[in-house]
Amino acid sequence: MTDGGHTPQEVMVAAAAREIRDGELVFVGMRLPILAYGVARNTHAPAARALFELGLMRDQPSAAFLGTMGDPPNVAGALWATRMSNVMALMAQGEVDLGFIGGAEVDRFGNLNTSYIGDPARPRTKLPGSGGGADIAILSRRWVTLMSHEPRRLVERVSYVTSPGHGDGPGWRARNGLLGGGPVAIVTTLAVLRFPEGGGEAELATVHPGHTVDEVRAQTGWDLRVAPDVAETPPPTAGELAQIRRLDPDGFWTRRR
Amino acid sequence: MAEAVGRFVPDGATVAMGTALEPAIPFAAGHELIRQHRRDLTLVGPISDSLFDQLIGAGCVAGICAAWVGNVTEGLGHCYRRAAERGEPRAIEVRDHSNFTISLALWAAAWASPYVPTRTLLGSDIVATNPDLEVVDGVVRVRPVRPDVTILHAQRADAEGRAHLWGPLGISEEAGLAARRVIVCCEELVDPEVILSDPNRIFLPETKVAAVVHEPGGAHPSPLQGHWRRDHAAYRDYAERSRTADGFQAWLEERVLGVPDRAAYLAGVDTEALRIRTSLPSAPVDYGDD
Numbered sequence: 423m424t425d426g427g428h429t430p431q432e433v434m435v436a437a438a439a440r441e442i443r444d445g446e447l448v449f450v451g452m453r454l455p456i457l458a459y460g461v462a463r464n465t466h467a468p469a470a471r472a473l474f475e476l477g478l479m480r481d482q483p484s485a486a487f488l489g490t491m492g493d494p495p496n497v498a499g500a501l502w503a504t505r506m507s508n509v510m511a512l513m514a515q516g517e518v519d520l521g522f523i524g525g526a527e528v529d530r531f532g533n534l535n536t537s538y539i540g541d542p543a544r545p546r547t548k549l550p551g552s553g554g555g556a557d558i559a560i561l562s563r564r565w566v567t568l569m570s571h572e573p574r575r576l577v578e579r580v581s582y583v584t585s586p587g588h589g590d591g592p593g594w595r596a597r598n599g600l601l602g603g604g605p606v607a608i609v610t611t612l613a614v615l616r617f618p619e620g621g622g623e624a625e626l627a628t629v630h631p632g633h634t635v636d637e638v639r640a641q642t643g644w645d646l647r648v649a650p651d652v653a654e655t656p657p658p659t660a661g662e663l664a665q666i667r668r669l670d671p672d673g674f675w676t677r678r679r
Numbered sequence: 680m681a682e683a684v685g686r687f688v689p690d691g692a693t694v695a696m697g698t699a700l701e702p703a704i705p706f707a708a709g710h711e712l713i714r715q716h717r718r719d720l721t722l723v724g725p726i727s728d729s730l731f732d733q734l735i736g737a738g739c740v741a742g743i744c745a746a747w748v749g750n751v752t753e754g755l756g757h758c759y760r761r762a763a764e765r766g767e768p769r770a771i772e773v774r775d776h777s778n779f780t781i782s783l784a785l786w787a788a789a790w791a792s793p794y795v796p797t798r799t800l801l802g803s804d805i806v807a808t809n810p811d812l813e814v815v816d817g818v819v820r821v822r823p824v825r826p827d828v829t830i831l832h833a834q835r836a837d838a839e840g841r842a843h844l845w846g847p848l849g850i851s852e853e854a855g856l857a858a859r860r861v862i863v864c865c866e867e868l869v870d871p872e873v874i875l876s877d878p879n880r881i882f883l884p885e886t887k888v889a890a891v892v893h894e895p896g897g898a899h900p901s902p903l904q905g906h907w908r909r910d911h912a913a914y915r916d917y918a919e920r921s922r923t924a925d926g927f928q929a930w931l932e933e934r935v936l937g938v939p940d941r942a943a944y945l946a947g948v949d950t951e952a953l954r955i956r957t958s959l960p961s962a963p964v965d966y967g968d969d
Contacts, residue, residue, distance in 0.1 A: 452751060475778055476700035476725075477847035489911045490728070490751050492701030494904050497846045498959055505848040506700075506725065507786065510779040514798065537775060542808050548763035550749035550756060553726050554778040556803045561779075586802035598802045599817045674911075 428658050430611040431676040432666050433630045434568055435461060436658035437609045438522065441566050445469045446519035447512070449558050453675055454568050455522035456488055461665040473518065475554040477504045483669060510554075513561045516601060521558035521565040527580045528567060530623045530644045531594075532587025532605035534559065535580040542582060552584050559585035564606045571610035577643040588621035595621060613638045614655055615646070623647060628655040680897075680941065683862050683890035684711045688720075688828050691741075695723040695785070695826040695858060697730055699849040701751055702904065704730050705832040705864050707897035707941040713737040714936060723785075723826050725778045725850050728901060729917055732756035736927045737935070738768040744811075744824055746778045752911055753918035758927055767924060774809045780821050782850045784811065788823035788857035795821045829858035831883075832898045834905060835873065836865035840888025843880045846904035852882055860889040866906050868893040877964065896945045899953070908953050 431454060438458035442448055444467040450459045459472045460483030472480045474491040479502040486495035497503060512518060526549050527535040536555055540546030558565055569575055587605045588594055595604050608615040608624055612633045615624040625647035629638055631654055639646045658666065670676050688694060694712075697704045709730045712720070721742035722731050728751045734740050735748075736758030749756040761767040776784065783795040796818045806812040811822040831851055836842035842863045844851060855861050861883060868891070874881060900910035900917075921927040938944045 474847070476702075476849045489909055490701040490902075492699070492847065492902060493909050494702075494846075494902050494955060497904050503845070503847050505782075505852055506778060506850050507782045507853070510782065510799075514779075537805070542804075545764055548760045548773075550726075550754075550759075551745065551747040551775055552777040552803075552805060553747035556777040556805060557779040557799045560799050560801060560803070582808075583802070583804045589802060595802070599798065600802050601798055 428663060429677055430630065432658050432663060433655060434609050434611065435666050435676060436662045437614055437655055438566060438568060439465070439662065441607060442467050442470050442520060447471050447473060447517060449473050449475070449513060449518045449521035449562055450491070451522045451524055451554070451558070452491060453524060456491065457666055457669050457675060458522065459483060460669045461662050464665050465661055471501070473509050473512065475506055475509055477506050477509055478502065487669065487671060487674065489674065510557060513557065516563060518562040519564070521562035523555040523558050523565055523567045523585055525567045525569045525575070527575055527577055528569060528608055529577055529580045531589060531591060532567070532608065532617060532624060533580050533583045533589065534567060534585040534587065535582045537584045538582045540581065555585045559587065559604070560600050560602060562602045564603045566607045566609060567605060568609045571612040571638070571641050573641055573643045576641070588617065592620055592622045612641060616649070625649045626652055628653050630655045631657050680707060680711045680864070680892050680894055681715070683892050684708060685715060687860060687862055687889050688712060688717060690717055691719045692827040693721040693723060693825070695829040695854040697724040697727045698829065698831065698851040698854040699844070699847060700726055701728050701909070702846055702902045703832045703844065703898050704728060704901035705830045705897060706730055706899060706901065707894045708830045708862065708864055709734055710935045710944070712739055713931070723781070723824055723854070725781050726751065729756070729914060732758045732921065733935070735759055735762050735771060736768070736921065737931060740771055742772040742774065744774040744776065744781070746776045746781050750914055750918050752914050757918070757921045761924060774811055775805050776809065777803070777805065780812065780819070781824070782853055783821040784824035785850055785853035785857040787821060788825040789853050792823065794823070797821060824857070826854060826858040828860055828862060829854045830862045830864065831855065832864045832866070832903070834865070834903065835867040835869045836863050836891050837869055837871040837874045838891055839871060840885040840891050841871065841874045841881050842883065843874060843877065844882050845880065848882060855883040855887055858887065861887045862890045862892065863888050864892045864894045864897045866895055866897070866903060894941055896950065897941055899945065899948055906955055908955060910948070910953055913948070
């Protein structure tokens with residue numbers, strides 16, 4: 423717990439939830455984004471729908487805690503239970519407004535590596551891989567990534583691009599035929615970084631309560647730009663916290679285990 | 680199970696499993712492959728929630744063709760890491776996909792098509808490191824991946840190989856259609872009349888099915904709609920014990936090699952705590968035909 427009575431993960435969930443606008447179709451990944459969808463749906467975005475890559479659409483969070491998107495309570499009450507390729511079809515048509523992706527490594531242009539640290543032929547670390555992450559990165563209209571804020575994770579340049587962000591800068595996505603708009607924000611354990619309209623380099627937008635700009639810059643592996651109007655991340659409201667704790671009653675995802 | 684796996688999954692086979700993603704993973708079949716010391720398998724799947732990691736650690740695997748291999752609630756797959764990073768217990772060849780492209784690769788095989796074009800993976804290094812993917816004229820061509828065997832776990836099947844699976848299907852249909860043959864494991868073995876009363880829910884043609892195995896609890900620790908909750912604690916226990924090669928070996932001896940079959944394995948599981956007790960039946964549909 424921090425002094426404000428909430429954990430870093432709860433700040434992240436609230437910040438991620440606020441990225442969801444009412445009425446949007448959201449491609450929900452695993453872990454914290456599942457909670458973020460539920461918080462948004464039960465606070466400011468009552469008409470937001472969720473898509474899950476294994477083949478589900480919902481218009482409300484599961485009634486019970488979810489360890490994975492495939493847990494039985496996520497299927498009961500679904501609007502659609504189908505095959506993965508049907509869900510991907512909607513995203514390929516540009517009908518997914520927002521996606522969430524977890525990352526192991528991210529760089530200043532929002533490119534994500536979840537595959538290999540070091541030479542892919544003989545990696546220093548083999549990470550699990552893309553899952554649906556690369557598909558979300560390329561096909562959703564915009565996306566947000568969530569990760570732990572450490573210098574070894576926020577790096578100058580990722581060694582392997584699993585899920586492309588803004589490539590090497592503005593215009594890269596259009597030149598390479600990527601359909602979606604790319605990353606709009608990186609939500610970390612310390613801060614929210616945002617990308618300029620049209621792509622480019624991330625800059626520090628808000629710092630979570632209890633942390634400082636200098637600390638965030640020191641924990642970032644590149645010379646992080648700071649927005650002129652940098653502010654504090656609004657802490658979770660009482661309503662948001664109540665939703666988070668209802669959806670994750672034992673703190674499986676939002677407390678350090 | 681021993682007979683089905685023994686007859687239809689030879690050394691060197693390409694095997695698709697875990698095709699519904701987190702639910703309905705045929706762990707019982709995977710454990711039987713380990714007990715029969717199967718070697719040089721190529722495993723095909725979207726994500727694999729620990730099962731591929733176990734087969735890799737047991738030395739059964741030469742190749743991985745998948746979008747993600749790890750433990751969904753706990754993170755990294757430790758056996759996968761040891762194999763990819765240090766060649767332990769043996770080196771493996773990895774062909775990375777995204778979830779969308781592994782689906783398309785199986786559809787390509789199902790349609791007997793030389794490739795399926797898509798715009799996903801443009802700009803991803805996955806196309807550079809997987810020889811089954813190629814960018815031509817601004818489009819990614821996904822070459823077919825054809826399993827020799829697809830192994831599925833379904834809620835119910837009849838002895839003729841017709842199966843009902845409900846809940847999200849993931850890539851189960853294309854994995855079954857693309858395969859030379861299918862092994863269906865089922866929670867309940869029922870009369871054909873039950874299955875044939877709802878042909879829309881039969882997700883594969885019986886002509887693909889080589890074997891039906893009645894294996895209640897065969898998907899543990901993964902969930903199965905209407906039957907089993909996910910055993911999160913078992914995934915955590917596996918993650919912790921597989922952190923070292925010795926720890927994995929001890930887990931393997933205890934939970935796989937040291938039990939003769941699934942019934943014996945389940946004796947070590949608190950099945951009563953995991954069994955789903957609520958009932959949410961769908962309304963029947965009417966196939967009236969006059």
